[in-house]
Amino acid sequence: MNMKIVADSCCDVNQEIKERTGVKLVPLTIEVNGKRYRDDSSLDINELISEMKKSHEAPKTACPSPQDFIEEYKGDESVFVVTISSKLSGTYRSAMLAKEIFLEEIGNKFIHVFDSFSGSIGETMISLKISELINKGLKEMEIVEKVNSYIKEMKTFFTIKSLDNLAKAGRVSHLVAKISSALSVRLIMAEKDGEIQLHEKVIGAKRVFKRLVDVIGEQGSNLEDKILGIAHCNCLDKALALKEEVLKRYNFKDVVIVGTGGISTVYANEGGLVIAF
Numbered sequence: 001m002n003m004k005i006v007a008d009s010c011c012d013v014n015q016e017i018k019e020r021t022g023v024k025l026v027p028l029t030i031e032v033n034g035k036r037y038r039d040d041s042s043l044d045i046n047e048l049i050s051e052m053k054k055s056h057e058a059p060k061t062a063c064p065s066p067q068d069f070i071e072e073y074k075g076d077e078s079v080f081v082v083t084i085s086s087k088l089s090g091t092y093r094s095a096m097l098a099k100e101i102f103l104e105e106i107g108n109k110f111i112h113v114f115d116s117f118s119g120s121i122g123e124t125m126i127s128l129k130i131s132e133l134i135n136k137g138l139k140e141m142e143i144v145e146k147v148n149s150y151i152k153e154m155k156t157f158f159t160i161k162s163l164d165n166l167a168k169a170g171r172v173s174h175l176v177a178k179i180s181s182a183l184s185v186r187l188i189m190a191e192k193d194g195e196i197q198l199h200e201k202v203i204g205a206k207r208v209f210k211r212l213v214d215v216i217g218e219q220g221s222n223l224e225d226k227i228l229g230i231a232h233c234n235c236l237d238k239a240l241a242l243k244e245e246v247l248k249r250y251n252f253k254d255v256v257i258v259g260t261g262g263i264s265t266v267y268a269n270e271g272g273l274v275i276a277f
Contacts, residue, residue: 002076002077002078003077003078003079003080003134003140003143004022004024004072004075004077004078004079004080005021005022005023005024005079005080005081005082005127005130005131005134006023006024006025006026006069006072006073006079006080006081006082007023007024007025007026007081007082007083007123007127008025008026008027008028008063008064008082008083008084008089008091008095008123008263009025009026009027009028009039009040009261009262009263010028010039010083010084010089010091010119010120010123010261010263010264011023011025011082011120011123011124011127011261012120012121012123012124012231012258012259012260012261012264012274013025013124013127013258013261014257014258014259017124017127017128017256017258020128020131021127021128021130021131022131023127023131024072025040026064026068026069026072026095027039027040027064027068028061028062028063028064028089028091028262028263029061029062030048030059030060030061030062030262030263030266031059031060031061031062032048032051032052032055032057032059032060033051033052033054033055033057035051037262039261039262039263043261043262045233045234045259045260045261045262045265046234048262048265048266049233049234049265049269049270052164052165052266052269053164055168056168057168058165058166058168059165059266061089061263061266063089063090063091063093063094064091064094064095065094066094066095066097066098066101067098068094068098069081069094069095069098069099070098070101070102070106073098073099073102073106073109073111074106076109077109078109078110078111078140079109079110079111079112080112080114080130080143080147081095081099081111081112081113081114082114082116082123082126082127082130083095083113083114083115083116083123084116084118084119084123084263085115085116085117085118085119085191085194085195086115086117086194087117087193087194087195088119088194088195088196092113092115095113096113099111099113110140112140112144114126114147114148114151115151115194116151117151117191117193117194118151118154118156118191118194118276119156119191119263119264119267120156120158120231120260120263120264120267120268120274120276121156121229121230121231121258121264121274121275121276122154122156122191122229122274122276124229124231124256124258124276125154125227125229125276125277126147126150126151126154128227128229128256129146129147129150130143130147133146133147154276154277155190155191155219155220155276155277156190156191156274156275156276157188157189157190157191157199157212157215157219157274157275157276158188158189158267158268158272158273158274158275159186159187159188159189159208159212159272159273160186160187160189160268160269160272161186161205161269161270161271161272162177162181162269162270162271163177163180163181163187164177164269165266165267165269183203184203184204184205185201185202185203186201186202186203186204186205186207186208187199187200187201187202188200188201188202188208188211188212188215196267199215209238209241209242209245210245212242212273212275213242213245213246213249216228216246216249216250216275216277217249217250220250220277223250223251223252223277224251224252224253225253226252226253226277227252227253227254227255227256227277228243228246228250228252228254228255228256228275228276228277229255229256229258229275229276229277230242230243230255230256230257230258230273230274230275231257231258231259231260231264231268231273231274231275232257232258232259232260232272232273232274233259233260233264233265233268233269233270233271233272233273234259234270234271235270235271235272235273236257236259238271238273239257239273240257242273242275243255243257252277260272260274
């Protein structure tokens with residue numbers, strides 16, 4: 001039986017991953033500085049970053065409608081859906097409602113929605129895992145079982161160069177954001193139970209880079225069996241340098257690098273790096 005992978009647009013991909021997985025992305029929307037953007041291939045990330053810098057308010061995001069998901073559920077394939085953490089967005093609920101409507105009103109087929117408890121490159125890693133299992137010929141429920149285990153074990157971390165969006169959202173004071181910028185304080189954030197939490201503060205860009213590499217060893221296990229995913233927001237040079245340093249210390253079976261899409265850019269901001277493994 002044919003199988004299909006669907007994800008929301010917080011799943012960061014490049015052309016190679018699109019071709020490798022066949023993943024279909026359902027876009028969220030972003031509103032910033034009075035402008036509304038659809039988070040799809042038409043979105044200019046540099047324009048989005050520019051508008052975020054000019055805006056006095058934090059960007060607002062909106063999840064896809066159930067109908068958006070229903071359109072991707074159509075067809076003969078079994079469908080696996082990957083969404084941003086349900087604690088960060090209503091996208092998971094929208095995908096589940098779409099499944100309920102589809103099964104009641106349109107047709108009976110296999111649809112399973114995974115809550116990634118992550119986002120960005122974390123969703124990418126899950127999509128790659130699903131694709132790997134499909135290619136191995138596993139049946140639907142076998143894939144569900146193995147992917148649920150993968151999600152429980154997966155770690156997601158990201159570094160923030162600017163606290164600007166957090167300050168605009170009222171999560172930190174503007175004074176703290178300015179002081180942090182002046183002192184080059186960098187934050188390492190972590191996904192924990194589907195929520196974004198502060199992992200640690202580091203002074204200096206070089207130190208945070210080193211700490212991020214250290215964290216992989218501290219938090220990871222059986223790395224030789226895993227893929228490291230790196231998403232970058234307008235800082236490919238940093239992503240490549242991180243890959244180089246990581247491979248000096250750890251024997252990942254592969255490392256993939258992608259640029260952030262719109263939703264991930266809102267979270268990570270320019271200069272941000274997101275990793276998952």
